[in-house]
Amino acid sequence: MPGPFLDRRLLVVTGKGGVGKSSVAAALALLASRAGRRVLVCEVNARERVAPLLGAPPSGTEATEVEPGLFTVNVTPATAMREYGLQILKFQALYEAVFENRLVRAFLKVVPSLGELVMLGKILHEARAEAHGRPRWDLVVMDAPASGHAVQLLRVPGAMLGTVPPGPLRSDAEWMRAWLVDPARTAVALVTLPEEMPVVEAQELDQQLREQVGLAPAALLVNAMPEARFTAEETGRLGPLAEAPPPVGPAARAALLQALRAQHAARHLATLRAALPLPTALLPLLASPAWGRAEIEQLAAALAAPGPGEPAWLPAGPAAARAPARRRKGAP
């Protein structure tokens, strides 16, 4: 298991929409299971992506082994509620009498944040569950929703401590929060792209997670990083050739675009690393029109075996480099 996630029980993977969270979660899970760990990937009420990315059919709401030692599950409010209800009421018949009641079902929908609480509860329950004196899972990977929604989900236990009076819901919120904010058990990986908006949002997400959830992200995963393929001298030579007839013109234009993209990416990466002093892994930009097993294998390979002379994990920058929290008016 790569770098900073060694020996954690729960790994939360989040980031801006469209940065490739599910692909990165799938690659991390694959690596962990290959290192001999029993892994469960939890998707949160989503159109399932992880099992299909690994080349398996969707798992649905039951944890399903998609390859040896690697399970995935789609956690939905309905199934999580049922499991939670059964856990409290103990008896199937009593559960059915109460929870299958039409009025109660409608009622439960209106208890604010209950859906989020039970989904998060199910995931944390899996992470802490033990069987035969050892953890049921060595690692639970949570493919969390995008930025703002992830914060909303993860802050539910803390928020409930502030709003819910003492009772069973509150005690659950208490242990859930304790688990979430314990750095020995839980790690958050921020996934981003080396582009301007994703970099800004990664910094905001880092701040929100620390301030609103009490969780400090453990690592940065920069996806779709283009390689520095052409030297400045070469792009200087190619510049005047961009309008040349084929084959030189199109080849020069493709090279200039690639060089520009790599140059911007390097700049955004530098900004990000200066702002967030976290261990950082770079994942290559893959020119694949569709994502599947082959692409996940490439990400996993990049995380496991870096190029010659290149560490997969860049060490964290100096801690003092973390930019002071930016506060905008109206920010919570």
Add this chain to the structure above:
Amino acid sequence: MTALRRSIGSRRIVVCVGSGGVGKTTVAAAIGLAGALDGQRVLVCTIDPARRLASAMGLGALGNLEARVPPEAFRAAGLAPRGELFAMMLDVKRTWDELVTRHAPDPARRDRILKNRLYHQMSAALAGSQEYMAMEKLHELATDRDYDLIVLDTPPTAHALDFLDAPGRILDFLGNDAARTILAPAAGAGRLGLRLAQLGSATLVRTLARFTGAEMLHDLAEFLRGFQGMYEGFKARAAAVRVLLGQPTTGFLLVASPSPLSIEEALGFHERLQREGMPVAGLVANRVTPGLWRGAGPLPDQAALAAALGADGALAARLGATLAEHERMAAGDAAALRQLFEGVPGPRAVVPRLEEDVHDLAGLAALARHL
């Protein structure tokens, strides 16, 4: 003028929808800017918690206030708009408070709701709250202000469809009859424990109390009691918003990138809009890699490039690989777009992937030229 610009020009409200990461906010801002350059008085409203529009438009804080983009910002970008551009950031909590204040029959009731613990949690965290308030604000802006065009950038939902379903979900919450039935005695008496025994469904409530805690039920009863009588007002307002969204002077603009996930979302949303008879203003395919190798011939190999360039073989090999990689991405994007265009007919624009990030008015204007 393109068909897409004509379609947008005939509308007063444009709602930009699409999955996260497709550049929705930037497209919304570019459409607003294009309108302002053409002489319209335009407002761009965003709900994005990442506050991206603010940086894109060179504005600081935007909390629920319509701020005009200053003339000097345009001048600095070399732009001379004939109209005016305003931008605002939706403040979800404040919009809720305004809504409660408007519908509350008296100040005492208003204060009771505003102080309720569950109300705070709901206005901040209930799923769909953002989306509902976005529509609520849109209605207010469309009726009370005199903008020629309002461009609404929708929240970055996991599923674009959430946007249409949100008001119904929240109204279900506020008008939940089941909860009222179960909690009626608690709401009436104020003390839940006292009344549980008198209730026909006493076992039910006691079991529920084991689940949520009795005080929680009490809080909820109190909360729903606060909203009693106001529900009709909320419902009427939501219906009015629905009518507004269905008018021909409103249009949904689908924004998609060529990623499979985004295409799937856009197609799903389009189907839903069709089914519900909602007006579609058009489609923007954003971040598309254009092909560079025109014509049908095979891509040049290393030898051909080395010969044509008079360059060393190593550079020629990298050039060949880079062109091939580029064309592979372009071909993938083209195939994705064919699928998208098949499913979504009508006015559309293809915006190439811009290697320079759009973060200022000049960048937005450059993007707007592709629309």
